[in-house]
Amino acid sequence: MTKEVENLSWIAADWGTSHLRLWLMDDQNKVLQHIGSDRGMSTLQSDQYEATLLDLIGDALPAQGTLPVVCCGMAGSRQGWVEAPYTQVPCAPPTIDDATQVQTKDQRLNVFILPGIKQLPAADVMRGEETQIAGFLAGSPDFDGVICLPGTHCKWVHISAGEVVSFRTFMTGELFALICNSSVLRHSVGEDGWDAEAFEAAVSDAISRPSAVSGNLFSIRAESLLCDLDSTAARSRISGLLIGIELAAARPYWLGQDVVIVGESGIASAYGSALVQQGAMARNVTAEDMTLKGLSAAYDKLVEMTP
């Protein structure tokens, strides 16, 4: 809940699988207020989205007129609010023209859901990352290179002439979480901390012998039993092995390319240092900034289109 907000022009929404992030925006695309919630797609039936939104921002709605809400993410999936069908590569990242408009009961809401992007063949999908890509391209329209978006499912995206040419998703983040939290290695890893040397050695090892990864993972357990391997080193090695095998497969994406990593914290800087170690250059941009810039670009287009 939030009280009436002065200068509120529209709502930006990143509605993911596990989280919902809302930003109350003015007409210059400045953030007036941020609201985070754990009411992600996985917790909602399609008829619960509108009520969820009203719970969180209902008090901020204007007494008269309508408020645009521009969403990206899993709210547009088949199991989400309303399906926003994928656009297909090669394509520019979707904007308001490609969005699916949602019929709401509350006439003060005017909701748009941006679609994800699909690729066939090789089959691949994204939902949410396309808006970060749009945000990056809004600031760098002539970019020709590769955008890497680490996370649960890391994506490597080849951009040329303002379009997504091709992309490839890796399950690295999800495998890391499963191995650290649910496999036999959970007894060997620490909750946090970082051992850069152990990480780098594991990256090199996985790049030179990618097939050995599932054996090298068990070696971490054995070294923990037999040699009291430090739990921080164990965690960093698991990360290095998984990022290393990904970099080996993603080589055509990063080799000799201008690489931008979307993200600033732990996992994004791990990708950055692994790339530097391989002699590649990469710069980081802030994930939230890119999401907001992408949603703002869509909103700006909506304003342009409005007579």
Next chain:
Amino acid sequence: MTKEVENLSWIAADWGTSHLRLWLMDDQNKVLQHIGSDRGMSTLQSDQYEATLLDLIGDALPAQGTLPVVCCGMAGSRQGWVEAPYTQVPCAPPTIDDATQVQTKDQRLNVFILPGIKQLPAADVMRGEETQIAGFLAGSPDFDGVICLPGTHCKWVHISAGEVVSFRTFMTGELFALICNSSVLRHSVGEDGWDAEAFEAAVSDAISRPSAVSGNLFSIRAESLLCDLDSTAARSRISGLLIGIELAAARPYWLGQDVVIVGESGIASAYGSALVQQGAMARNVTAEDMTLKGLSAAYDKLVEMTP
């Protein structure tokens, strides 16, 4: 609970992480009765093992004298009943001489725990499989080749001159279970069924491009969303990718070697068909038979040693 059993001479026990399997044996090493239980190591404190055993076989104990109980598996780990320190490669698989005798309160029990085997370097451990290896070698003392033991953690073991020369463990089975049950792919896989063609294609793919596995796993999710990929094919492809990357790394173990696979059901036959596909030959032996023969060989030695 079981009633007094005629001709009972000893108890064979395979005490693993999640399960306990007991066999009541006569003096010719014939099984008189089998008892299965879910009271594995992970459910027990060290002072609960004796009571667990008495719960299950107390009524079968003789009124007079003692009954030998020969155990293998995780009961001998540091978190188990009593630690049975590893023997180290190169070594013959452990027998009763290497066992740790457990002091029990009930004087009718005479418990021996067989140790596991460790390797340093490369760090690796086994507990339970060494007894199956002993069982196989009891019937084939001159075997020179490789024993493959699929399971949660698949092991490849090089045997020569009656000794374990080296071995290598892969987390394949555990990764398969985590990916099918707990990752985003759980929405795409069936509970059972088998698609041999999808499996074989995935094995080939992983062997030729091992680094691509974490991307190819996500492709299964994307094909399920975009192309209605069949859930049986999805499950078989995950298995093929993980067994394929393992075979790529384990090549020095199976290439040109006499390979014996310990196991007979689904997972063991998957390994067998993947090896045949790679032009290797492998034969299967029954896992329970090998465990019982290994425990029986240890019991026979105990009888020999008894004055």
